[in-house]
Amino acid sequence: MIRDVRICFVGDSLVAGMGDGRYLGWAGRLAVRADGAGQPLTYYNLGVRGQTSTDIAARWEAECDQRLNPETDARVVFSFGVNDTLLEDGRVRVPAPDSAANLTAILRRAAERGWTSLVVAPPPNADDEHSRRIGELDSRYSEVCAAQDVPYVRVHQPLLHNHTWMRAVRDADGYHPGAEGYEEFAALMVPYWLLWLAEPGSALPVVR
Template sequence: MTSQTPDVRICFVGDSFVAGAGDPQHLGWAGRLAAHSHTKGQPLTSYNLGVRRDTSSDVLTRWHTECTPRLPAGCRAGVVLSFGVNDTTLEGGTLRTAPDVSAANLHILLTQARSTAWPVLVAGPPAVDDEKQNERTAVVDVLFAQVCAQHQVPYVSVLPALRAHPLWRRQVREGDGAHPDDEGYQALTALLLPAWQTWYTTVRSGSSHP
């Protein structure tokens, strides 16, 4: 690696949507964002740390331990977070995670991230093929946006656009009820790309602040 090419490392941490579940290309949106930057002459090392069924509580428990060995001192590091749909899933008629707990988990995580000096980008939870759950997720989406604003961390809300996106809804419906095919992930990537490009450019330049 030459001195002109910074050692940029990004951890994508979250749930099955981060992992790209349902995508036959095994890229999801995280892989597509990283690939886009690489093809534009801004190479990076990306780590996909998405885990199926993870809630915000699960991510809070593991994120720092998993990111630390992947983001060593000396590199230009960043963390992209996305979770929330599993929080709003009902099990036995009860929410897996209450909205106020989801928001508190994100607040704690962003507070921890500030102490690491790793800048963070947060992608909001997407839509599924269950409008009642989408309504519950919409509450979390608003809370997440508020928490990120308090921490001055960029937040991308994708739920409203995906709830109204015919291709996303069709692929989710024809799939497992939650995850799209590759075209759906391309649509989600397009929603995230503007914020990603701005954020990633600052991480790469070394001028970003958590």
């Protein structure tokens, strides 16, 4: 019997797939691959352009609550942090300790609701200094997820060294790749994604 799996993808414009002419992004491509692997699911994309972890912390539960039936296999995939590390008036929009605290609170609440979580690292972009700050936040997020016993997929470093992703980002707006870049993101995720779908309580291997 096929499980009734319902998954909310929560995050920013990179979760929404901005820049992808096929309107799938990496999240939509993972949903397609799940179906191809014999695990169809109900897929909700809750990515919002420009949002930080603080913005997402304020909205995510109410949005997921309308979509995740308690009688189903209810899950949430979180990915954010790029907007937290953007500079405004010489300061990051959300300081790293606050960003980590937001993620901690989100994951604790998801666990209280009985929703299985997966966190995906924020990816790099064409701004080297910004990508460095994202990389530092990636390390903090990894520690948060380990403490909360939530699987975390560290895609930041692999994408930073992925020629196709970086070229696609640079050829676009510097932040959002086209379809080719999102395909690279999804391909990197697939082994961990399918394992998480099959065994939600298992520890995923670390991507480095």
